[in-house]
Amino acid sequence: MNVIDLRRVDLNLLVVFQALMQEASVTRAAVKLKLSQSAVSAALARLRALFGDPLFERTRAGMVPTPRALAISARIGPTLTSIAGVIYEDPEFEPTRSDRIMHLAMSDDLELVLAPRLARLKLAERWRVEFAIHQTNSALWRESVENPRNDLTLTVTPRTQGADVLSEPFASGGYLCVYNPRLLRLSQPVTFEEYAALDHVRVSYDVQRGWVDDLLAARGHQRKILCAVSHFAGLVSILSTTPVIATIPEHAARALTELLDLELSPVPLHGPRFTISALWNARVDGTPQHLWLREVLQGLAAEV
Known part of the structure; x- marks a missing residue:
């Protein structure tokens, strides 16, 4: 030096x-x-x-x-x-005294689950720290991690990450069907024949076909898409008023069911499972506030 x-x-x-x-x-x-x-x-x-x-x-x-x-x-x-x-001497982060804003990036299905839980925790623990949630998805996760504003990104675990990106598993899950039982009278669980004959609403960032379309096509069926939306928030009004079925991650399906009194069913197809990871840039690793944030999210992982 x-x-x-x-x-x-x-x-x-x-x-x-x-x-x-x-x-x-x-x-x-x-x-x-x-x-x-x-x-x-x-x-x-x-x-x-x-x-x-x-x-x-x-x-x-x-x-x-x-x-x-x-x-x-x-x-x-x-x-x-x-x-x-x-x-x-390794100062601890004090959320009850800090005015820091914690910036998290995630897709809106995770926001649907985590935002109310973070809000309730903030009230119950009387934290002063704030949470700001920004939109991202599995196609845009790297931009979110590289954005110096963001403390942490939650996304489907990428195949490759890079040396500057650190991660830890957050949650895993599969898919469920969700529909309005006041508008559709279906078997429980929904049968394949019912599923193939129903009108569907597709949720996709690029509103393009996905694994459900491919598996139905492999069995000689074309999914009947009534409409496609790019955000899970669009499902609220559709499922409330329209006799359709949606196939979405189970954490989002359960959250919507709590809000709208919907019905859940296993998907009558052998669908994939996924893992969600918390990712962050190496530049913030080890800071007291980041360690605290990861601890908070680990506490919420079981609920998700």
Whole structure:
């Protein structure tokens, strides 16, 4: 280490840099650091001069880090955490005193299950920490993990992840049929003949055919799609008013049944099972707030 050169650097700038990486906003970083916006803007100007790079570019979605900023964050994030641990002897995260916003990315079927549980926990435990849930899916998960705003991403376990991505299993499950028993009189469980003859609503990010279509086609049937929606929220009004059946992940099916008094049935096909994983970027690994968040989610995993 070149001590002489390092003495010329204000190491507080690195704290500002990491806050900007996490918040993607000068305003939010200033609030988090209890500084004025002008002070954070001045620090950003000095950081740009120090590293010889713009570091962040302003977009409609916020301040997007440059490749150089991402590389810097991956190296100094764990370092700052280690320094804090040396000075404060591994400080614990206190959700009842923290104003931090925890940013989670997930598909809306998981949001349907987790958002109300997180809200109830926050009330019961009197946490001050906030939760912000952003949309992602199995096709867009990498963008969510690489977004410095997000603390953690929940998605169907990817086949490959990359060295900069850490993960742990969150939950596993299969699929169920769900329908409105006041509009459809079906056997329990639903028979294959009934299933093949019914009108279906398909839920898919790209509203394209999926495994149900393929398995029915293999048995000589074409699924009768009444409509296709890209979000699970679209099922609420459809299942409330329309005599259709939906085949969706069991956690979402059970959540909708609680809301709408629907009927559940096993799928009369040999459907796949899936595993959901929690994924995060290596730059946040080991921080007290991230360890706390993962502990909270592990407590909810059994319910999901």
